[in-house]
Amino acid sequence: MTRTEPAGTPLGDDFHLYDTTLRDGAQREGISYSVADKLAVARLLDELGVGFIEGGWPGAMPKDTEFFAKAAAGELILKHAVLVAFGSTRKAGGTASRDAQVRALIDSQAPVVTLVAKADRRHIERALRVDVDEACAMVSDTVSFLVGEGRRVFLDAEHFFDGYAYDAETSLRVLDAAGNAGADVIVLCDTNGGQLPLGLAETVRAVKERTGFRIGIHCQDDTSCAVANSVAAVQAGATHVQCTANGYGERAGNADLFAVTGNLVAKLGMEVLPAGSAAELTRVSHALAEIANIAPDTHQAYVGASAFAHKAGLHASAIKVDPLLYNHIDPALVGNDMRVLVTEMAGRASLELKGRELGVDLAGRPEVLTSAVNKVKRLEAEGWSFEAADASLELLLRKEVEGPDGDMGEPPFTLESYRVVLDHRPDGVVVSEATVKVHVGGERVIATAEGNGPVHALDAALRNALLPRLSWLDSMTLADYKVRILPGHPGTDAVTRVLIESSDGDREWTTVGVHGNIVEASWLALCDALVHKSLRA
């Protein structure tokens, strides 16, 4: 028999960490998962150790049907999680066993089904256009049928909190219809996301007492309280919590899986993940952002790149002494790091601390530190930002410390000139071509390349010039490229800031370039990336 309970987590089936990134999360503006993406997301979530993965709505979304088919065919082997199919109850006036949508749930072969049912009388009467008796029959018929077919069934009670406030008896009848027909968890959904934690916790407690059912919670973030509401519900007795990765979801989004899990583990001491898995939260969050093709939220709680980043120059000296006094948890618990930010607001202490983090010792060199602080301030005034570009900052600090004759030695190459030509020809074809003239290993080299666009062509031409002479370049790729247009100071033109993330398979590093011209800004970041790699080659 197929497993219907989470495996390998200390709390087992007593607590459900339930992920709906692939269904409700995909409602977020800008997300469109391919079937391959969906498989990759499910694998990462399973690796992390969530208990349930809602894979989609088979029968309603062709991509979701295909995803379940591939999973059933063995393309998705889950170690911890159970795969869940989401769907609606039978149509009004119909029979569950003959309903096409209900059949699609069976056909998906998912061992668990989450059925959605409206639990607000206004939605039943005005959107569904049936009476409450029929709405309850639709729920109980469908639950009974699926349970009879060997499925474990959860009920998403849609619009529950609004419905309960409007007409509690109707909402409770819907819950009873599901629970009495064999649904195993009754999930109270704040579908419109309008709840606040104190009131929501009271409702959860009251419903649990009144019905005796196992209660789950599903929150949307329209009051910016989705995480707080989810945690408050757990404190009030819910033992099943539905989240999405990074809070992806419609409108303001859903409860963020990573913040909810961080809070359950670090604040309530609940072992909701397999041992050691919490330290994967940061990595998995970023990997899932990558697949969703959404830039990670740097200020996200627990897992954001800035979640443990301290800017205040005034605090930097105290942080050096006792970091745990300034962080709510040890960042390593969730796989994150403390960072000290180098900005014009920061003073000598934070730049010294940052240097230590980057392996550049500024401790006994007050005059070098002064010169480095002044240089960083001047560049930041021009639009540079080193907060996200540690590799460029490291080069800057090393140049200050080591001087022109230091260990850094000769740069791997020097530029004489480059030219990029872009043509939109009369036949509509667009061509980019770049020529670079560089000096490398005592030689003057001229190389040309075409590319999709100006930066790609320039990168390709530079590689053509350097690769025969610098073999380490081969492993290096451009992993990400970000562009930001910065408004100029009054009377000056705007400048462009480019961040380039490079990778050599083992490491990733980020460099920055700033210039009025996007191609020159890219060039500066590209050169820093190469020099940084050459120091470790």
Place this chain on the structure above:
Amino acid sequence: MTRTEPAGTPLGDDFHLYDTTLRDGAQREGISYSVADKLAVARLLDELGVGFIEGGWPGAMPKDTEFFAKAAAGELILKHAVLVAFGSTRKAGGTASRDAQVRALIDSQAPVVTLVAKADRRHIERALRVDVDEACAMVSDTVSFLVGEGRRVFLDAEHFFDGYAYDAETSLRVLDAAGNAGADVIVLCDTNGGQLPLGLAETVRAVKERTGFRIGIHCQDDTSCAVANSVAAVQAGATHVQCTANGYGERAGNADLFAVTGNLVAKLGMEVLPAGSAAELTRVSHALAEIANIAPDTHQAYVGASAFAHKAGLHASAIKVDPLLYNHIDPALVGNDMRVLVTEMAGRASLELKGRELGVDLAGRPEVLTSAVNKVKRLEAEGWSFEAADASLELLLRKEVEGPDGDMGEPPFTLESYRVVLDHRPDGVVVSEATVKVHVGGERVIATAEGNGPVHALDAALRNALLPRLSWLDSMTLADYKVRILPGHPGTDAVTRVLIESSDGDREWTTVGVHGNIVEASWLALCDALVHKSLRA
């Protein structure tokens, strides 16, 4: 006598909406306000109607000292808010009246001072390195001195919640020292941001009962609960809440002023803003993001562009009937709009609804609707996204509805070809030059221009070609330019998506272009922007 109470809000001094964007918000990675920025931020916050604006830390930050000097010199006239200076207590062993930092608070001429004091024994002993007696004396001396100088004083009890859990008596002694010396509000700060709402509300209630002081709350977002914690504190008896615009702040940020205010107004029915001001929340949020030079968070509760955006094709028909069943509040209450998103997941109903929103009637034209849906799907598969580019979508729909001979008539110009040349010369100077060949008003025009970068040069050359013939172009400017690199499907190259926001002083509109080449993608978005303007010229 200078005003020390908020003016023009129904709740007056009974409730304090206190903004610290200019001090604590400026700790966010990436924010660096100029003095002019600070004045602009303060004016917007005052216009919105917050009660207190913390302007900075005079004496510690040169820019802040200058800001207060300008405010005192009459450059900042506040209609609703009171200006607050932030600072620390006298140094250990010193005298408040002779302390340079304390003097700077007096010199700032701010009528209200918020003093920060450590309220956690570990911080007192390990960071401050004094005993609890001296820490309390530092607080009471400084409060007494400032009150004697005619200032209204608030106390920020730093690290209060962690301190209270560790050694409640010490934390309460610090509060007593401030309150008994004349501080008017005792602000409990969750400085490390580790609290959850149920526990925090209990502590607020207990401290209020025990001390009898007026209680304020200051939350950081490290558990993703800053907004929930702030609102829970108000429900537990706090009558002063400290926030920052859009939640800007160190690490995960602070409690978001807009979500907190939205919740207080829409959920708790508290009149914390002047009458009618809540409808300005969305506009002010976006304007403050602009000044901070941070892209607005599209998924922000209440004020985000997606906060009331519905994607699901399946719901679109029900939303048409009864929008309030699907939104937690009427978006107009906070100055926001409901939007229906056009995406590959959306069906005919949502595209029809979107057409209506854009003034393109697709209702009685099923064959046109089919063709438009197919076109949108095909383009989205290629990387186009119309979710944020209504102007491009409107052009697409109008072309479908009106056909080649419709009201849109001839395009204002047609392109024959363009060429852009970028030179990084051996002397280090970088030059961009563009030439366009276009047909406009029956004429073939060739024009050339230089620019900071390739897109700027191309825009300038096009303007040179068109301006003598199309006078309406004169009022049009590029307001914003965004670039996103999209990874390709397996076996294909990455493409670049460019969004251009244009403005003509009255209106702003956004267009999109997608291409492997960033310059061509920009060109496509630029052309849509011009055509869109020409239809209204």
